Structures are given as structure tokens and as C-alpha cells.
Amino acid sequence: MIRSADYHRLAREIEADAAGTFHRLAVLSTFTAELLRPFLVVECQQLGSRVLPWFGPFQQLEQMVLDPASPLWQQSPDVLWIALRLEDVDRYLPYEAPELGPQRTLARLDAIRERLIGLARAAREKHSASILVSNLALPSLDVSNLFDANGADGFVHLLAECNRRLAGELAAVVDAHVFDYVGVVAQSGSRGWSDPKLWYMARTGGSADSQIVLARAVARCVCALIRPAAKCIVVDLDNTLWGGVLGDDGLEGIQLGDDYPGNVFKDFQAALLGLRRRGFLLAIASKNDEATVLEALASHPEMLLRREHFAALAVNWGPKPEGLRKVAETLNIGLDSLIFIDDNPVERAQVRAELPQVHVVELPPSPLGYLEALRDVALLDRPRLLDEDRQRAAMYESDARRQEVQQKTTSVEGFLRELDMVAEVGLANGKTLERVHQLVQKTNQFNLTTRRHKLDALRRLMDSPDAEVAWLRLRDRYGDLGLVCVGIIQQLESEAWAIDTLLMSCRVMGRHVEDAFLAYLADLARGHGAIRLRGSYAETAKNRPVRDFYPEHGFVELSAGPGERTYEARLAAEAFPWPVAIRRLEPAENVHA
């Protein structure tokens, strides 16, 4: 437990450390949020991010957001938190509600909701910062009683309805998200949330302890917005997914089912399966006999996690770090995308020592604490589920079937024909922008320039007559792989266009998809009258696989600087043909929208 005064000292130490970069969090609030500063700095640091908070003048929300020259925008925040509380803007509404009736009460709540949505929209137009908007909780000193929820039009229900609408409307604002203030207060306990003295003296964000809880929750959200989530959860088996040791206790002897202690493990499996449905891959790293494990996964009646739920298996007697390396290699993802869950502290220590990039979950000795440990993993927070996230696990499952076909087919070309690939190409619009942005932010390996354009920059490029933001979506006989390529081309001179960005999800490497996409980009440039196409390669720690992409595609090197090479190719009519193994589909409405 950190003392309140310690937060001040720790925060100062973090702020004084000049090495590395800070992310900026701007807070606009209707209460004295500035007291949260040391807590926010320290809690973000504990989650692995350095964040400098900035606090707008008390209650000046519109003044800051609407003025492009305001100090809010001058410091160019990475995240903006709009922290408005019901008790600060319409304090007595819960008391007036019985007299107002549901319609007029809702109208008063609607006015607040419209204000919040208006602020979010205005902020989005002005800046690319991720936006967090607190939802509305009951005033903390409210004297509600147990029967308030008894009537269908009770204030708690109207408030919930207002929050539901807020979430729906915020979802239409790109990179704007609800900060679940209601949930944070409820989890912590609304009764002790506020300290009357601090409220009446200074309109604080809660009691001294609540402010730390609040800062911790905000820190989780901020971190989820400024860094990518993990991709894969790698689990151990014995005493992690079930009680007991499969090799010793046998299929009938392990603890898994509806009674204690088996129900503890069953719930843990259900939670992992839920995370899989939210787009996280599951994999196994276990010291066991593979045949025995496969039999248990197939035939134990209480097993919720089956073989098909795991994207990769490392079941052998080798060291765990080796298993984790194999999982990362099989899935073609970085070790820093892995979360490792193992009940054995020795295995955890070994992984920590050998693979510091892997996030190791500190499981408590008792399985009763597993779920809570899982809930505390910040890298599993994902602000919004895109279709690609929901389908990810199924996509990897169909990858396994593709690999089977590949093993049976003797030639690569034969395999590619078997896949019946269909690629749809098009230009980014409002519908595709969020996925385009996601790929621009997270693609590491197949990424020629790794330029992490922010949303507003992407939107400007999309709307510019001198640039195109293009994408490619792929499906094959085994399933839809989603939007997998992003390219940005820009006019350099009247007859020369340059490829600013060319990236591809590494899941579709080795299928000529990049050739198809390059053919499309070349077509777009030709359409603008270009006769030369320029491309560059900027080396990073992770994009070595595409170092020779341009020379391999007929480009000639123009110049080579430290870490960057520039190439050019002539856009002759026959240059950059569309590959035969892929069918091309162009959406009818291929226009900017």
C-alpha cells in the first residue's frame, strides 16, 4: 500500500526523469480533478506507460475544446478525458425526478448527453487525440433508497438508458470511448466513494482513497488507448486449466467440473474462452505428453477449451521459453504480444529471465484468485471490438486448415490455386478508416516505412486530391481474412507518385497478395497520370523481411541513406501485373465517402 504522500514523491521522480518520452493526458472536468495528478502519474507508470497529465481550468469544457488555439490543443494531447459528473451539472435532478416524471427527467439527461456528444465531436474535428468520456453515475451523496429501482421509470433506469445512448452515439465518433465511471464507482462501492468534507470544501473527485481508485481506472483506459493490446494468451495446463496433474492423475483424476475445486478451473476456462471471443488467441505451453493432452482436450466431458480453440500448441518436455518462442513463430507474432499464464512460479521466473518481452501474469498460489489476476492484466483491455477482432480466432483456425492443404499440395502455385483467393480493393472511407488506422498503428513486420499516421492525418490524406488511401480485403475458400493491406500514395511531381505507406498483415504473407496490392496501387497512380512510381524502405527492428521488397519487384535504387533507401520504377502498361491466382473484385461504390 502506497501512502498518499508517497504518491507525491514518486510522481515527482517519474516526472523528473528526462529519459524516454511521455504521453500526454488532458483532463477537462467539472470537479477538482487536479488532485488526481500524482495518482495518475504513478498508476500509469505502474502499468508501464509514462503519462503527463494536464488539467484544464475548472468547468471550462467548451471553452477549451472549441477554441483551436486553447492551451488544451496547444500541448497536443494523446488522450483527452472529458470528466463531467451529473452532481456537478444537474445536482438535484434525482430529487426532482418524481415530480418531473420520466419524459422530462429523460429530457434533462438528454441535454447533458448531447453536451457530451457535442464536445466529443468538436474534439474529434480539431485533433487526433483519443477521447474518453465519463458516463453518468448517481450523485455520490445521493440519498436513494432500495425501492428506487422498483418502478420501471425509476431514476436509476433512466440514468442507465441515458448511458446506453451515450455509448451508442460515441461509437460513431472515431476513437472516442466511454470511460465507465459508473462501473468504477460501483466496483469500489458508492457508499464510501465520496468524502462529504472533501466534496463540500473542494468538490473533489471522491474521498482520498477513491481518487486513487479513479486514477487507477483512468490509467488503465489511457494505457489501452496509447498502446496495442496483447494478441495471444499462452496457458499452462496442469493446475492452471484444471486441478491436478494429467500425467499422474489421469483423465478421470483431474479436477474440472461443477463442484469444488473443479468449478474454479471451469470458470477460469470459461473466462479464457470469453477472451478468445474478444479476439485474443489462445495457445498452450505445457510440459506434458502431447497425445495425452489431445485426448483430454477431446474427451473430458467438462472441458470447455477444446483443441480447436488453441491457435498453437507447444506440448513437450522442453523449457517453457522455447515453447513460447515456438508459439510466437507459429502465429507469426512478436514475443511482446504474448501473455503467459502458469501456476508454477519457477516456470514464470524462467520465462521472465529469458524472455523479458513476454508479459507474465503473477498468479496467486490459490486458484481462487486466478480470475482476479486475469482481470488485472491491462494488456487484455481493448477499447473497441472491430469485426476483425471478433473473427480473429476463427481466421487462425482456418489457417490451420490452409496449412493442411499446403502440406498435401506439391507446388506452391497449386496450393495458391486451391485457395480460391478473392481480393477486394478500394479506397478508404468512413467505414474502413478505423481498421486502416488500426493496421497503420500496429503492423510491424510487413511494413515498408512504418509511418504511424494518426487518424486526422489519415483522414486528410483520404480527402486530399493528391493522395489515395487504399486497402485490400482478402477471402478464400476457408474464410474471410478481412482487411489485410493498406497503402498510401501521394503525388510528388506531375508524373511521379510515391508510396508513403505499404503494409500487409503478416498472416497472408507468401500468397502473392502483396503483388496484387502493388498492382492496384500502380493502377491508382496511372489513373492520376503518373508514369513513375517511387517507394522507400525505412529499416526498423522488425521489418527486415521486406528489406528487398522493392528491388524484387523491379524497382531501381535511387538513393540510400542511413536506415532508408529510395527506389523508383516506371509505370509501363505491363508493369506490376495482377497475380493470376487471385480474383479481383472492386466494390461498386469505390468513391470517397
Next chain:
Amino acid sequence: MPDTVTDRTRRIVAEVFGLPPQEVSIKTSHDDVENWDSLNILNLLMAVESEFGVSISPEEAAEFLSVESIVAVLRSKGVE
């Protein structure tokens, strides 16, 4: 020998205002410290409550203007 109330209060003042502990004495007051303002009086109040396990009233907090006066408030509440 355990820390006295004065020592612990001096340390809290040093931490809240980011001052070197040796520069904070019993006489240090809001006249000497630039950012000893109403916001930081709240920070002092919360830090003192959590350090000594006491509850400080708004009226008592209004006297949080020097190390000496904070110690006096604590002594009046029986903190030794």
C-alpha cells in the same frame, strides 16, 4: 527512537511540496513555500489523515498554514 509528530509532519510537507527534507523545519509556513495554496492544503489534509489515521475537519484544515500549526492540530487530537 521513533519519529516524532513533528518529524513525520515535516516529511509530509517535504513530499507534498517536493522540498528537500532538511529544508523543512517546524517554522516552515505558507509564507516560505511558493505553491502552498488551497489545492495543496487539500493534499496536505489527505496525506496527514492517511499518515496519522485521524480525521481533519474543514475548520482544522484552514489552520494548515505551517508545520507548527499542523502539529498543533494533531496534538489537539491527541496524536503523540
